[in-house]
Amino acid sequence: MSFSPSSSVRAAREELAARLRELRLDAELTGKALAGKAGWHRTKVSQIEHAVRAPSRSDVRTWCRICEAADEAEDLIARLRDAESGYVEWKRLQRTGLKRLQESAQVEFDECRHLRAYCSRAVPGLLQTAEYTSALLGLIQRFRELPDDVEAAVTVRRDRKRVLTKGNHRFAFVIEESVLRYRIGGAEIMAGQLSHLLTVMTLPSVSLGIIPFAAMRTATPRPDFTMFDVKNVQVELPSALVTVTAPGEIVIYAKAFEELAEMAVTGAPARALISSAIEELG
Known part of the structure; x- marks a missing residue:
C-alpha cells in the first residue's frame, strides 16, 4: 500500500476511467453505442475513458446501468469523490x-x-x-x-x-x-x-x-x-x-x-x- 503524493489525484482519475472502460468492454458495447444509449455526444465516452473529462455522479450511474453493472455504481462514485477531494x-x-x-x-x-x-x-x-x-x-x-x-x-x-x-x-x-x-x-x-x-x-x-x-x-x-x-x-x-x-x-x-x-x-x-x-x- 503506497502513495505518490504528486500523482495521487491523477492516479485516482485514471483508475476510475480504466474501470469504466472495463465495464463497457465487458458489456460488449462500443463507445459510440454507449454514448447513444446514454444520450451523450459521441466523444464523451472517449474523453471519460482517457481521463480527459471527469464524469459526474449521474454519469457513473448511467454508465453502470447501461453496462448492467449497477451494483458497482456506488463504489465507483466513492472513487470519484476520492479523485475530487480525497487528497x-x-x-x-x-x-x-x-x-x-x-x-x-x-x-x-x-x-x-x-x-x-x-x-x-x-x-x-x-x-x-x-x-x-x-x-x-x-x-x-x-x-x-x-x-x-x-x-x-x-x-x-x-x-x-x-x-x-x-x-x-x-x-x-x-x-x-x-x-x-x-x-x-x-x-x-x-x-x-x-x-x-x-x-x-x-x-x-x-x-x-x-x-x-x-x-x-x-x-x-x-x-x-x-x-x-x-x-x-x-x-x-x-x-x-x-x-x-x-x-x-x-x-x-x-x-x-x-x-x-x-x-x-x-x-x-x-x-x-x-x-x-x-x-x-x-
Missing part, C-alpha cells in the same frame, strides 16, 4: 494554523463508534498527554512554518479525548515499538507519555497493541492511517492528508489493520515493552 495538502488544511484543523476533526471523532488506528511514528492523538501533544505539534508548526497557535490546538485535542470515556465508542490502536523509543519532547515528556499509556490501556473502550522490534513480520510497516467505522480511512503523508471512501479500498485497509494487529502484543507483554522503554529513559 488535500497540509499547507491548505493548516494555512491558518493547527487549531482550526483540530476543531474540524471533532465531529468525526464524536460520531465514530469503532475507530481503528495504526501509527508507526508517534503516539495516537487520543492517547497523548498534553505535554507530548505540545512538543509534537510544535515540531509540525516549525517545519511547516505555520502561525503559532500550538497552545490552542493542544487544548482542542485534549478536549477531544472525552470520547475515550463518554458515549458508545470502541478504539483499537496498533503502534510500532519504535513509537515508544522516539524521544519527542525529551526524556521527561516521554516518561510521562509512556506512563499515561499504561493508564489508558486499562480503559474498557481501549485496545492497544504494540508490534515488537523482534516480531516476525507478515506485513511491512504502513503509512499511518485511521479508520472511522467503515465510512472512511485517513492516511497521513508527509505533504498531505488522503481520505479514502471507496468501499473496496476500505476493505483493504481493514485487512491491513488485521494483519498488523496479529503481529502486535497486548496486555502484560505490551505493558512490559512500555515499562522497558520508561526504564531506558533513565
Whole structure:
C-alpha cells in the first residue's frame, strides 16, 4: 500500500476511467453505442475513458446501468469523490494554523463508534498527554512554518479525548515499538507519555497493541492511517492528508489493520515493552 503524493489525484482519475472502460468492454458495447444509449455526444465516452473529462455522479450511474453493472455504481462514485477531494495538502488544511484543523476533526471523532488506528511514528492523538501533544505539534508548526497557535490546538485535542470515556465508542490502536523509543519532547515528556499509556490501556473502550522490534513480520510497516467505522480511512503523508471512501479500498485497509494487529502484543507483554522503554529513559 503506497502513495505518490504528486500523482495521487491523477492516479485516482485514471483508475476510475480504466474501470469504466472495463465495464463497457465487458458489456460488449462500443463507445459510440454507449454514448447513444446514454444520450451523450459521441466523444464523451472517449474523453471519460482517457481521463480527459471527469464524469459526474449521474454519469457513473448511467454508465453502470447501461453496462448492467449497477451494483458497482456506488463504489465507483466513492472513487470519484476520492479523485475530487480525497487528497488535500497540509499547507491548505493548516494555512491558518493547527487549531482550526483540530476543531474540524471533532465531529468525526464524536460520531465514530469503532475507530481503528495504526501509527508507526508517534503516539495516537487520543492517547497523548498534553505535554507530548505540545512538543509534537510544535515540531509540525516549525517545519511547516505555520502561525503559532500550538497552545490552542493542544487544548482542542485534549478536549477531544472525552470520547475515550463518554458515549458508545470502541478504539483499537496498533503502534510500532519504535513509537515508544522516539524521544519527542525529551526524556521527561516521554516518561510521562509512556506512563499515561499504561493508564489508558486499562480503559474498557481501549485496545492497544504494540508490534515488537523482534516480531516476525507478515506485513511491512504502513503509512499511518485511521479508520472511522467503515465510512472512511485517513492516511497521513508527509505533504498531505488522503481520505479514502471507496468501499473496496476500505476493505483493504481493514485487512491491513488485521494483519498488523496479529503481529502486535497486548496486555502484560505490551505493558512490559512500555515499562522497558520508561526504564531506558533513565
